[in-house]
Amino acid sequence: MRVALFTETYLPHINGVVTHVKILKEGLEKLGHQVLVVTADYNTHKHYIKDGVLHCPAKRMRRFYNFGVAAPISERRLRLIRDFNPDIIHIHNEFGVGLSGVMAAKILKKPLVYTLHTMYDEYIYYVAPPMLVSVMTKFSHRYTKMLAKSASALTGPSKKCAEYFKNAGVKKDVNVIPNSVELESFSPANISAEKKEAFRKQYNIDDDQMIACFVGRLGREKSVDVILDYWAQSITKEDKIHLIIIGDGPCKEELEEQAKKLGIAEMVTFTGAVQHDELPPYLASCDVYITASLSDTNSISMLEGMATGLPVLQRLDPLNADQVREGVNGFVFDDAVSMAEKLREVKNKSPEELDILKRSVIASVKRSGAEDLANYMLTVYHNLYNEDNTSKTGKSIHFVRPSELLKRMKER
Structure with missing residues (x-):
């Protein structure tokens, strides 16, 4: 399977999302899958791929821990993603690169997975004065709902993510897949x-x-x-x-x-x-x-x-x-x-x-390694891939639900 992972930040930056994506990439590759990480990079002025990472030109945002923000639209980026020909597009953030993943999934007609990592209600104060927090929270919920509507499947590392989606008005099921650790x-x-x-x-x-x-x-x-x-x-x-x-x-x-x-x-x-x-x-x-x-x-x-x-x-x-x-x-x-x-x-x-x-x-935490995370996520990917292929060929393969896989692995 070929998987494109979209994240606003990646190595050498370190945060929870970066670590999650890094471990997921390693786990998928150990299991024989091909992975392309798509990320913003304020140190480049052109798109290029190196070591399985597509670097996208970005603007440095000093207020937000010096992370980069890339424009969501780029013909060059889309061509490189089309050349990779992913079976699944998986977004891990909601900004420029994340939106780019949403659009790529729509244009290339690929299944889209959206993982919510951040409880944005807790971070509104970074961008809004106190009197605008309520307004910005409502906007944030609408934005999250829009992204969720575009996705074929939703995931999050805890029940808190499912609750956040619910509060934002999202009625889809959320696959709770715990984070992993090296x-x-x-x-x-x-x-x-x-x-x-x-x-x-x-x-x-x-x-x-x-x-x-x-x-x-x-x-x-x-x-x-x-x-x-x-x-x-x-x-x-x-x-x-x-x-x-x-x-x-x-x-x-x-x-x-x-x-x-x-x-x-x-x-x-x-x-x-x-x-x-x-x-x-x-x-x-x-x-x-x-x-x-x-x-x-x-x-x-x-x-x-x-x-x-x-x-x-x-x-x-x-x-x-x-x-x-x-x-x-x-x-x-x-x-x-x-x-x-x-x-x-x-x-x-x-x-x-x-x-x-x-x-x-x-x-x-012994079941929190890279291959465990990859296997959890693959149940989501395979179910979507199966649905996509069934609509094209009329043939289907049975895959277990993520919740059932988690239950089985905990019982081992």
Whole structure:
């Protein structure tokens, strides 16, 4: 099968969507399929294909993390996509490149898959002043509905995506397909003790301190401010628990100032941006992954932490409730007191109990590799491909639904 994946950002940029597309591409190729990634690139003035990636000229948008935005219409781009002759077109973003995928699917008469990765209601503040948030939210919902109407199939990494589509007025079924993680890169067996020791020395964290970490873009939607507030309310120096915030973003300075005002600066470290290939020893040096975000769908950073054996402390989020199983791969908190209780519970475990917990956490993501993601997605592709071919030839092949495949793989 030949699959064209459309994404506004791709390597060397790193974010959740980039990681998802990268892992999906690798998984599909391992299974023998051909993949073309179509992406915006502000470093080029002409379209070109290299290593399975179609680079499209774009304008650099400094306000949006220096990502590129490409024009949705390009004859040259369409010719290159036609030459690739995809069986499936799959869009992962909603802007210039995403619209380009929608139009290419229509012109080339190819099935279109649309994956929603982002809860845009949480990001409106980036582009609209407070008095226009309501108007922009309605516009965002209409836009999402328009894209969904154009798609032959919808997917998303959590039930939260299905709820978002529903709120936008979309009545189609949504295939919930969890995100994936580079299991080998984040396996604790592949991370040396020396690198973990170097991490603690670099940030002056004593060996008797338990480390809770958060990894991600430091924007308002990640609710790191909630973690800091809860920390100030319930964690003391005597607990010997250190919080490390890994990442950068528009709220970094504001959060650093908040930690100072709350009197917890000595218990909190902000590392700034860390290159993705340098991240495994950071996570492996920590003891717990903590998040208060209610905007994430199926956080890849969280999955990377779990792949290193970190139990997750997740703020109560009903639509993501199935991602953390109490005592199996993490714990749920809903206020400062319960957060502190869960942190202390982990800290007070014996080495034997911690080892059992870590093994359980790693086991919970063992079906989150590249080929697993590819197989999940292939059920969607094959069903559409089958429908498309049936309309042309009158012959059909049976393929299982994604929900059934997920059920089967969980039972293994």
